[in-house]
Amino acid sequence: MNCLIATMAMLAGAGVALGTTVKDITRLEGAGVSTLQGLGLVTGLAGTGDDGGDIHMARPLAALLERLGDPVPDLDAFSETRSVAVVLVKCRVPEMGAQENDRFDVTVTTIASASSLAGGELHLCALMGPLPGSGVYAIADGQLELGEETPTRAIVRDGAHMIQQITTVNIQDVFTLILDPAMRDWSAAAEVASAINQSIAGRPAADAPPVARVLDASRIEITIPEVERANKAAFLSEVLSTDVNTSLLNLPARVICNPTRGSIVVTGNVTISPVNITHNDLVISTTLPPVQPTPASPIVERNRWITMETNARDAQRTSLQDLLSAFEQLDIPVREQIAILSDLHASGRLEAKLIISDNSDG
Numbered sequence: 001m002n003c004l005i006a007t008m009a010m011l012a013g014a015g016v017a018l019g020t021t022v023k024d025i026t027r028l029e030g031a032g033v034s035t036l037q038g039l040g041l042v043t044g045l046a047g048t049g050d051d052g053g054d055i056h057m058a059r060p061l062a063a064l065l066e067r068l069g070d071p072v073p074d075l076d077a078f079s080e081t082r083s084v085a086v087v088l089v090k091c092r093v094p095e096m097g098a099q100e101n102d103r104f105d106v107t108v109t110t111i112a113s114a115s116s117l118a119g120g121e122l123h124l125c126a127l128m129g130p131l132p133g134s135g136v137y138a139i140a141d142g143q144l145e146l147g148e149e150t151p152t153r154a155i156v157r158d159g160a161h162m163i164q165q166i167t168t169v170n171i172q173d174v175f176t177l178i179l180d181p182a183m184r185d186w187s188a189a190a191e192v193a194s195a196i197n198q199s200i201a202g203r204p205a206a207d208a209p210p211v212a213r214v215l216d217a218s219r220i221e222i223t224i225p226e227v228e229r230a231n232k233a234a235f236l237s238e239v240l241s242t243d244v245n246t247s248l249l250n251l252p253a254r255v256i257c258n259p260t261r262g263s264i265v266v267t268g269n270v271t272i273s274p275v276n277i278t279h280n281d282l283v284i285s286t287t288l289p290p291v292q293p294t295p296a297s298p299i300v301e302r303n304r305w306i307t308m309e310t311n312a313r314d315a316q317r318t319s320l321q322d323l324l325s326a327f328e329q330l331d332i333p334v335r336e337q338i339a340i341l342s343d344l345h346a347s348g349r350l351e352a353k354l355i356i357s358d359n360s361d362g
Contacts, residue, residue, distance in 0.1 A: 023240035029176035034093040040125030048116035052081035085114035103158040116151035253352035
């Protein structure tokens with residue numbers, strides 16, 4: 001993403017606090033990203049692989065050939081080989097787990113002397129859990145895709161094939177929601193619990209306890225009403241989709257971004273100092289000389305800048321909501337929005353604390 005941020009113009013008008021949903025700021029107790037890992041071999045390299053004399057490459061290559069029915073009597077036979085690299089292979093399984101035959105991307109990085117993985121292919125590699133003796137959960141293989149930053153790191157799209165189920169959460173009659181680290185506060189927990197209770201008001205029996213109960217500043221206990229227990233998944237979905245007004249959480253001004261979930265949560269009154277933003281190949285153009293627009297001949301405007309009118313007077317600051325609304329109008333992906341917000345924060349134009357969080361937090 002190519003994004004230029006400079007000081008000069010104003011973004012628009014007074015904004016309102018962002019609303020969000022329970023699932024954007026909490027996770028289910030027990031849910032978390034799982035990391036699978038293994039050692040593999042990348043073949044097909046054009047002279048950029050590991051030194052053939054390196055035992056860390058020669059030994060697994062010899063073992064592979066033996067399994068394929070072509071044993072090598074002497075590791076010195078690989079002394080001139082530069083077409084193979086031994087690599088570390090990792091796969092991140094989402095926080096809600098995985099089923100057999102699911103596929104996920106894997107990252108591949110060199111661990112020895114290989115200078116580039118360009119053109120290589122990952123040979124079949126067993127992926128195990130992070131703890132000793134945890135067993136094999138997936139098999140990884142496939143063509144490598146290199147990024148622009150380093151030739152010794154690559155991705156295999158859908159390269160991990162799950163052969164064993166990973167279950168992180170089994171919903172019981174009572175379960176617990178855990179607030180994301182940036183949101184942990186007694187008032188925030190109370191507001192989230194209140195929003196959940198209001199969203200299903202009247203559905204439990206009149207004398208039944210509240211569905212949501214605050215345990216502490218981090219945890220909210222949810223008791224599924226008896227009438228809902230026949231379809232726990234639907235009830236859980238309703239709880240997680242409950243709207244929460246972040247302006248009522250009494251948190252300081254923060255912008256909490258989660259690239260994995262694709263969410264941006266704003267708390268407090270977040271403003272932006274005067275700024276201009278241009279993004280990628282976005283172009284707004286102007287046709288000259290001016291003509292009287294008609295349905296058959298409209299006025300077409302092009303410019304490389306996001307432009308918005310404003311009558312704000314508070315030190316020429318504006319609400320972050322206005323910028324996020326502009327992002328939505330321009331159909332900018334959430335990951336790129338987060339990158340722009342990071343640049344705004346680095347330039348000192350974002351009047352809030354920026355927190356980049358991840359599903360594995362907390």
